Amino acid sequence: MTPEIHMPDPVCLIENTKEKLRVNPEALDILSAITQPMVVVAIVGLYRTGKSYLMNKLAGKNKGFSVGSTVQSHTKGIWMWCVPHPRKPDHTLVLLDTEGLGDVEKVDKNDTQIFALAILMSSTFVYNTMNKIDQGAIDLLHNVTELTDLLRARNSPDLDGVEDPAYSVSFFPDLVWTLRDFYLDLETDGKLITADEYLENSLRPKEGNSQRIQNFNLPRLCIQKFFPIKKCFIFDSPTHRKKLGQLETLHDDELDSEFVQQVAEFCSYIFSHSTVKTLPGGIKVNGSCLKNLVMIYVNAISSGDLASMDNAVLALAQIENSAAVQKAIAHYDQQMGQKVQLPMENLQELLDLHRASEKEAVEIFMKRSFKDVDQRFQKELETLLDAKHNDICKQNLEASWDRCWALLQDIFGPLEEAVKQGIYSKPGGHNLFIQKTEELKAKYYQEPRKGIQKEAEELNATLEAETRRLRNQYQHLQGIANSSDDSCILL
Numbered sequence: 001m002t003p004e005i006h007m008p009d010p011v012c013l014i015e016n017t018k019e020k021l022r023v024n025p026e027a028l029d030i031l032s033a034i035t036q037p038m039v040v041v042a043i044v045g046l047y048r049t050g051k052s053y054l055m056n057k058l059a060g061k062n063k064g065f066s067v068g069s070t071v072q073s074h075t076k077g078i079w080m081w082c083v084p085h086p087r088k089p090d091h092t093l094v095l096l097d098t099e100g101l102g103d104v105e106k107v108d109k110n111d112t113q114i115f116a117l118a119i120l121m122s123s124t125f126v127y128n129t130m131n132k133i134d135q136g137a138i139d140l141l142h143n144v145t146e147l148t149d150l151l152r153a154r155n156s157p158d159l160d161g162v163e164d165p166a167y168s169v170s171f172f173p174d175l176v177w178t179l180r181d182f183y184l185d186l187e188t189d190g191k192l193i194t195a196d197e198y199l200e201n202s203l204r205p206k207e208g209n210s211q212r213i214q215n216f217n218l219p220r221l222c223i224q225k226f227f228p229i230k231k232c233f234i235f236d237s238p239t240h241r242k243k244l245g246q247l248e249t250l251h252d253d254e255l256d257s258e259f260v261q262q263v264a265e266f267c268s269y270i271f272s273h274s275t276v277k278t279l280p281g282g283i284k285v286n287g288s289c290l291k292n293l294v295m296i297y298v299n300a301i302s303s304g305d306l307a308s309m310d311n312a313v314l315a316l317a318q319i320e321n322s323a324a325v326q327k328a329i330a331h332y333d334q335q336m337g338q339k340v341q342l343p344m345e346n347l348q349e350l351l352d353l354h355r356a357s358e359k360e361a362v363e364i365f366m367k368r369s370f371k372d373v374d375q376r377f378q379k380e381l382e383t384l385l386d387a388k389h390n391d392i393c394k395q396n397l398e399a400s401w402d403r404c405w406a407l408l409q410d411i412f413g414p415l416e417e418a419v420k421q422g423i424y425s426k427p428g429g430h431n432l433f434i435q436k437t438e439e440l441k442a443k444y445y446q447e448p449r450k451g452i453q454k455e456a457e458e459l460n461a462t463l464e465a466e467t468r469r470l471r472n473q474y475q476h477l478q479g480i481a482n483s484s485d486d487s488c489i490l491l
């Protein structure tokens with residue numbers, strides 16, 4: 001059972017300090033602890049356009065993300081709020097509120113970087129603009145095409161290939177365009193249209209080949225290519241202008257009823273239609289994966305070295321699969337350490353324990369592996385596990401030798417000392433010596449846990465050699481005694 005997500009307030013995920021982006025370690029720790037699949041919703045738009053209010057509503061709160069009441073931008077960088085998904089059990093809803101675009105207080109603007117990161121990390125991208133869809137709003141969204149070299153995959157189709165967006169879909173989120181304080185009538189040619197139709201009409205390219213038409217069509221083709229799944233919501237003004245600064249504290253009955261209904265429909269759509277963040281190959285993103293994505297993208301964008309999203313995916317695969325291999329090996333080591341007591345008598349028993357631990361380790365790897373092309377990391381794991389098996393067999397051999405040699409010294413040590421002291425240099429001593437030797441050999445054979453059969457046989461040979469050595473030593477001492485006293489009859 002995945003532990004309950006408890007994040008009472010948002011935290012800064014990516015700090016924007018002196019126009020430099022830096023990942024917040026606290027936020028990464030929070031992500032690392034979440035194993036559930038993640039639905040990631042990010043919002044981008046001009047500053048002071050009510051982005052944070054919508055994100056608070058998605059979190060089921062009135063307060064959380066900072067909602068300012070002045071012309072000064074409140075949100076800096078990208079803030080994150082992880083909450084249990086209200087409609088998908090065992091899923092986490094990750095809300096990303098971004099720094100407002102076009103803040104006049106910023107000197108070295110990095111709006112495009114914030115914009116790009118929001119797209120890269122989200123499964124649903126909310127583009128929040130004011131009043132209507134105009135050329136300025138389209139051009140602002142088209143800023144993403146300024147990152148074409150950063151965002152596109154190596155083999156992505158030409159812009160003219162809008163009819164086949166499948167490759168781009170695997171990288172880019174769904175687009176939800178929200179229009180705040182909308183004041184136009186939704187109709188065209190005297191017929192009522194939906195908000196979605198209004199969006200499609202606004203993004204429809206014109207026919208013709210003139211430079212002016214090409215300039216008009218380019219951003220629209222890009223948007224359609226990058227975001228084949230699009231949805232539009234319009235919002236009336238929430239309340240009288242003088243009360244907007246108190247929006248966090250106002251109850252629904254103090255707000256415009258149409259606005260309240262529109263917010264409810266927006267939230268319902270996000271909850272129902274936003275999907276789990278998924279990478280090419282159908283890989284569903286969890287907390288650890290999102291953490292690594294954030295680090296990869298921020299480092300790459302900051303260094304200007306994100307040549308392709310394929311590179312980011314490969315870098316993520318390297319991190320995730322290496323971690324999966326290490327976790328699998330750690331589990332194998334833990335299991336073998338708990339179950340194996342060296343030396344082991346039976347080689348098959350040792351092999352069975354290895355195979356059981358190996359199976360569990362591979363299962364752990366498979367659960368965590370990510371886009372393991374050509375099973376490269378799985379083969380690496382198998383190689384490491386084979387080496388582990390060979391090593392533990394070697395350890396078992398060494399433990400067998402150490403155990404048996406210690407037994408030999410312990411059991412036969414007193415006999416050797418007795419021979420040196422001449423205890424058996426007396427009549428009948430030879431028979432006593434042979435009898436004692438057989439007794440000690442029997443005692444040695446009865447001792448448990450001497451090791452596997454092969455090593456035991458080799459050590460048996462060592463035992464026989466030790467016995468012969470003691471007999472030779474005894475006979476040598478016997479010869480000395482005979483030469484000094486010819487009358488002594490020992491036999």
